Amino acid sequence: MDNNDLGSDIDKVLVTEDQIKARLVELAEEIDKDYAGKDLLIVGVLKGAVMVMADLARALHSHVTMDWMAVSSYGSGTQSSGVVRILKDLDADLTGRHVLVVEDIIDSGLTLSWLVSNLGSRGPASVEICTMLRKPEAAKVSIDVKYVGFDVPNEFVIGYGLDYAEKYRNVPFVATLAEHVYK
Template sequence: MDAAHMGADLEKVLITEEEIHARLDELATEIWAEYEGKDLLLVGVLKGAVMVMADLSRALPGTAPVDWMAVSSYGSGTKSSGVVRILKDLDTDITGKHVLIVEDIVDSGLTLSWIKANLESRSPASVEICTLLRKPEAAKVEIDVKWVGFDIANEFVVGYGLDYAENYRNLREVGTLAPHVYA
């Protein structure tokens, strides 16, 4: 689905499909320069990272296995408390592997901070983070994100894996929803 099919639901496009793919190509080149010849595992965080993981992994000039985690954060409504429960754990033993967490967006950092600490406790060679989007103004904890696609303002965005009520994930761009959708 592209922005033209969203009608009045989309307020504006922030990042086009072309900009996303160009940036993921750049990130893949940087990531491969760091990990070429190493035992790299890409770990996507479900559900939002599906699109980023697919396109980033295809942009890598070499092979890297992927695995997935799904977590749930407890909190009220749209606010995360940082209290996390694993819904789907990795199928892969990460002992001695270089783990790259692939995310769609980093906002408060609370859940991602928990995921990183959890993975670091499993004796990997390293754990780093790559995210398509980061909201610096929304950060509640400091978290080192090694590769960032785009820094964006602290507004609610959808598309390219990001959803509102499980909708809009398949939008090819990243954009903001019109207020009438979530009001």
């Protein structure tokens, strides 16, 4: 899928496919260095992190174990309350393991803050976060993120795993969604 397939659905491209690929290589180099000789479990948060998780895992030069979680936060309308429900839990035991949570985007940080606390209670050696995108202006809680791909403005973005009504996840770049699509 490319710009031509999207018609007038996007306003502007924020991060190109080439920028994403290059940044993933850089992040993988950092992660390989930081976790050299350690038992690393990378945990993708479904559904959005599928693209990041797959591409990051392929860019790593060290052995890792992969697992997935699906969580849902809910509140009123489109705003997250930070109240989280686990839809799919990990299969792996975290005791003594180094855990790297892989996310597509961090907005308010409420769900991720809960998730890190939950994982931390399971006895891991460490829990860190890697995200492809972060919206600093949207943060409602402070979260220590060890690896960040790109900071983006507090706008509605799609692509590279991010969706609107389950569409646009397979767009290979990150773009702002045109307002006429969701209004």
